[in-house]
Amino acid sequence: MMAQIQQKDKVNLGAKKFSMWIFIFTSFMLFAALSSGFIVYSGGRGHGLDVILPQAFMYSTAVILLSSITLFFASKAARQLQFAKQRLYLWLTFFLGIAFFAIQIYAWYVLAIKMGIYFINPNASRSFIYVFSGLHLVHVLAGLAVMLNVIIASYRNTPQVKNLFKMEMASIFWHFLDIIWIYLYVFLLLNQS
Amino acid sequence: MSTLAVHDHGLVHHEEGHEHHHKATFLNTYVFSQDHKMIAKQFLITGITMAFIGMLLSLLFRIQLAYPDKSFPLLETLLGRFAPGGRLSPDFYMSLVTIHGTIMVFFVLTAGLSGTFANLLIPLQIGARDMASPFVNMLSYWFFLIASIIMVSAFFVEKGPASGGWTIYPPLSALPTAMPGSAEGMTLWLISMVCFIASSLMGGINYVSTVLNMRTKGMDLWKMPLTVWALFLTAVLGVLAFPVLVAGVVLLIFDRSFGTSFYLSDIVLNGKVMPFEGGSPILFQHLFWFLGHPEVYIIIMPAMGISSEVMSVNSRKPIFGYHAMVYSLIGITVLSFIVWGHHMFVTGMNPFLGGVFMITTLIIAVPSAVKTFNWLATLWRGNIRFTPAMLFAIGMVSFFISGGLTGIFLGNAALDINLHDTYFVVAHFHLVMGSAAIFGMLAGVYHWFPKMFRRMMDDRLGYLHVWVTFVGAYLVFFPMHFMGLEGVPRRYYAITEFHQWDHWLNVNTFITWAAIMSGFAQVAFIINFVYSIFWGKKTVQNPWNANTLEWTAPIEHIHGNWIGELPTVYRWPYDYSKPGHEEDFIPQNVPFSQTMSSNMPHDFEDNPEGLEEFNKWTSTQKANEEVK
Numbered sequence: 009m010m011a012q013i014q015q016k017d018k019v020n021l022g023a024k025k026f027s028m029w030i031f032i033f034t035s036f037m038l039f040a041a042l043s044s045g046f047i048v049y050s051g052g053r054g055h056g057l058d059v060i061l062p063q064a065f066m067y068s069t070a071v072i073l074l075s076s077i078t079l080f081f082a083s084k085a086a087r088q089l090q091f092a093k094q095r096l097y098l099w100l101t102f103f104l105g106i107a108f109f110a111i112q113i114y115a116w117y118v119l120a121i122k123m124g125i126y127f128i129n130p131n132a133s134r135s136f137i138y139v140f141s142g143l144h145l146v147h148v149l150a151g152l153a154v155m156l157n158v159i160i161a162s163y164r165n166t167p168q169v170k171n172l173f174k175m176e177m178a179s180i181f182w183h184f185l186d187i188i189w190i191y192l193y194v195f196l197l198l199n200q201s
Numbered sequence: 202m203s204t205l206a207v208h209d210h211g212l213v214h215h216e217e218g219h220e221h222h223h224k225a226t227f228l229n230t231y232v233f234s235q236d237h238k239m240i241a242k243q244f245l246i247t248g249i250t251m252a253f254i255g256m257l258l259s260l261l262f263r264i265q266l267a268y269p270d271k272s273f274p275l276l277e278t279l280l281g282r283f284a285p286g287g288r289l290s291p292d293f294y295m296s297l298v299t300i301h302g303t304i305m306v307f308f309v310l311t312a313g314l315s316g317t318f319a320n321l322l323i324p325l326q327i328g329a330r331d332m333a334s335p336f337v338n339m340l341s342y343w344f345f346l347i348a349s350i351i352m353v354s355a356f357f358v359e360k361g362p363a364s365g366g367w368t369i370y371p372p373l374s375a376l377p378t379a380m381p382g383s384a385e386g387m388t389l390w391l392i393s394m395v396c397f398i399a400s401s402l403m404g405g406i407n408y409v410s411t412v413l414n415m416r417t418k419g420m421d422l423w424k425m426p427l428t429v430w431a432l433f434l435t436a437v438l439g440v441l442a443f444p445v446l447v448a449g450v451v452l453l454i455f456d457r458s459f460g461t462s463f464y465l466s467d468i469v470l471n472g473k474v475m476p477f478e479g480g481s482p483i484l485f486q487h488l489f490w491f492l493g494h495p496e497v498y499i500i501i502m503p504a505m506g507i508s509s510e511v512m513s514v515n516s517r518k519p520i521f522g523y524h525a526m527v528y529s530l531i532g533i534t535v536l537s538f539i540v541w542g543h544h545m546f547v548t549g550m551n552p553f554l555g556g557v558f559m560i561t562t563l564i565i566a567v568p569s570a571v572k573t574f575n576w577l578a579t580l581w582r583g584n585i586r587f588t589p590a591m592l593f594a595i596g597m598v599s600f601f602i603s604g605g606l607t608g609i610f611l612g613n614a615a616l617d618i619n620l621h622d623t624y625f626v627v628a629h630f631h632l633v634m635g636s637a638a639i640f641g642m643l644a645g646v647y648h649w650f651p652k653m654f655r656r657m658m659d660d661r662l663g664y665l666h667v668w669v670t671f672v673g674a675y676l677v678f679f680p681m682h683f684m685g686l687e688g689v690p691r692r693y694y695a696i697t698e699f700h701q702w703d704h705w706l707n708v709n710t711f712i713t714w715a716a717i718m719s720g721f722a723q724v725a726f727i728i729n730f731v732y733s734i735f736w737g738k739k740t741v742q743n744p745w746n747a748n749t750l751e752w753t754a755p756i757e758h759i760h761g762n763w764i765g766e767l768p769t770v771y772r773w774p775y776d777y778s779k780p781g782h783e784e785d786f787i788p789q790n791v792p793f794s795q796t797m798s799s800n801m802p803h804d805f806e807d808n809p810e811g812l813e814e815f816n817k818w819t820s821t822q823k824a825n826e827e828v829k
Contacts, residue, residue, distance in 0.1 A: 020333055020334075020414075020415070022414055023333035023334075023410050023411065023414035023415055024333060024334055024410075026333070026410045026413060026414050027333055027334060027337075027406050027407065027409075027410040030405075030406045030409055030410060030440055031402075031406055033440065033441070034402055034406070034440055034441075034443070034444045035444065037440075037441055037442075037444035037445060038444040038445070038447055038448055040445075041444060041445035041447075041448035041449070041488060041491065042448045042452075044487075045448060045449075045452065045463075045484055045487070045488055048481075048483075048484050048487055049463070049481055049484050052481055052483065052484070055479055127455075127459065127461060128459060128460045128461050128462075129461065129462070130462055130477075130478035130479045131479055132461060132462050132463045132479055132480055132481075135455070135461045135462070135463065139451070139452065139455070143451070
């Protein structure tokens with residue numbers, strides 16, 4: 009009987025996956041609030057962005073897109089029980105994530121040092137660039153932690169159910185990070201002038 | 202089932218397997234418990250503690266309002282530098298108001314109310330073993346406790362706690378040197394709220410996920426008790442609204458600590474021109490109230506759900522208009538996101554926009570009225586049992602009506618210009634969400650106390666508590682309407698500084714004494730509560746003869762809630778006094794085949810086989826009648 013209860017508790021994977029979706033919704037609300045804040049601010053105070061965004065953002069977008077693709081292949085390999093391949097693609101995704109992180113920081117460097125557009129700015133529309141990308145980077149850090157968790161699990165003798173579940177959770181989160189960055193980037197591009 | 206368990210066990214063995222194989226120790230039973238029933242009790246006791254702190258703060262500032270020019274040497278003894286010469290300092294008065302608001306809104310009526318009853322009732326009433334993620338549930342409580350401790354600890358920093366009002370509008374909150382409370386106190390407030398939001402989100406995600414994924418067999422959405430509906434929709438609101446507050450607070454922290462200008466512009470502080478430029482303080486108000494308005498529904502909806510359930514049980518009648526109750530909750534949930542502007546009518550908002558917010562605000566009166574009328578219709582000709590819980594639930598309806606009516610005045614943009622930031626507003630929200638929500642919470646405490654602590658609370662102390670609190674709350678808040686109509690502003694340290702309001706001083710004195718009386722009534726509650734936990738009368742399994750699933754679970758708390766299989770649900774939760782049944786209640790897990798004499802054709806709406814059986818049974822009954 010007790011075993012049955014425990015079994016029920018543990019096979020709540022569906023509910024946990026659902027929780028992940030709700031969590032994604034909360035982060036989405038965070039970024040939606042920030043972008044509405046941007047609209048209210050720039051509309052109300054007449055301060056446009058008026059910045060040509062650094063090229064680096066374009067590269068970082070390409071990198072995070074690529075990382076989504078490698079993660080997709082990792083999931084596919086996991087489903088086909090090709091664990092070596094899964095590990096390889098997971099590592100690739102992880103390093104692409106780190107590359108994304110680095111390029112974002114580089115973009116800040118270009119913004120601040122080369123273009124003179126600082127975070128502390130009388131035109132808060134420009135501060136918003138840092139807030140958007142910064143809060144996104146905080147999420148990316150969390151995403152990298154999740155990724156590392158899957159990678160570690162893939163080296164241990166994790167049961168396949170568990171392995172697939174972890175892959176799926178990581179995929180939901182990482183693809184979301186990808187999509188939300190594209191949303192933020194397009195949003196900034198549209199408000200560039 | 203058991204074969205499946207054995208079969209799967211190997212596969213899932215490692216996942217969190219460690220926590221189930223521990224022996225029950227003091228630490229993992231009472232402290233770091235992952236059992237939803239224990240977490241509910243932790244939330245409740247922390248919430249009650251915070252409520253008493255919040256109440257004491259309000260009594261302190263009430264003394265100042267009643268006797269603005271008198272000095273009480275005792276206050277200096279107790280509060281030291283916060284009450285020099287036995288009078289509260291103006292800064293400390295502002296801190297008291299701010300922290301009273303924050304504690305009551307967030308710590309008592311959000312976490313204390315939702316946290317307690319969502320944790321206790323969601324798994325028990327939908328027939329689940331526990332929450333979707335018990336571990337995250339435990340984290341939710343611990344973040345809440347840390348947030349509470351940090352919030353209260355602000356009283357021990359030199360310059361005192363935050364004092365810009367619970368809405369922490371910039372620029373006051375964004376400039377650490379603006380006033381004493383904006384210094385470390387404000388920092389602590391922000392840290393505490395960050396922990397609180399984390400706690401709320403973890404809790405909310407869990408509640409939503411549990412309700413949608415873990416209902417027992419037969420428990421479809423339209424068989425859920427209204428408590429579960431209300432707590433579910435509350436969690437949805439929290440999940441959607443709190444991230445927006447995070448956005449607002451993050452920008453505020455950047456303004457405070459990094460020197461950005463999201464909210465700040467053209468500031469001259471102590472004769473010095475500050476470098477901030479171009480910010481918009483109104484932006485903060487938009488972000489804050491986009492959370493803030495749903496927040497008041499986060500507070501009241503659990504109270505609504507609890508009252509619905511308690512009133513149906515104790516009227517021995519089905520809730521009137523179950524579907525209408527659910528749809529009005531959904532209506533309130535949706536509408537609550539498009540009314541935030543009514544807090545900002547006087548910010549220089551475009552009058553057209555004000556009109557839009559006014560209309561959406563007034564539309565909320567419709568679902569609210571639906572609920573009110575349904576409660577009254579539930580009572581109508583019921584076989585009412587006036588338990589303390591029932592009286593609290595009826596009190597909740599009373600406060601919701603009298604406080605809600607003034608909301609119609611305040612929702613009008615034109616009238617609000619006059620009434621904004623006066624005692625009229627204070628009276629309005631203290632009745633409609635303060636008193637109403639706390640009455641809903643107390644109704645829940647009295648009603649589910651046997652489920653939580655396996656003992657009954659004392660009825661006589663309960664009646665004392667409910668009546669003194671009920672009368673006291675009206676005596677406190679009703680006169681405030683009239684003060685507000687004459688323009689007495691809220692948050693003022695001493696209205697006697699303005700002689701046109703001198704004649705309100707004796708009203709203030711009266712209110713203070715009424716508040717002290719209500720405070721004493723809470724002592725009766727806490728004595729009753731603590732005494733009953735240890736020495737109360739032992740309860741039976743279903744003390745109120747209620748239908749919902751929590752009363753089918755054993756009295757002894759076990760991890761997993763039910764021994765053996767989970768109960769199956771066959772009917773809605775409100776089959777009270779059903780004609781043809783010998784008892785006046787039929788629990789949800791009783792199949793229709795056991796209640797042939799009381800079945801109705803509409804019980805088989807989407808069950809053709811059942812209907813056929815039912816028709817067969819009625820025709821044989823008729824045939825038998827004719828034979829006789």
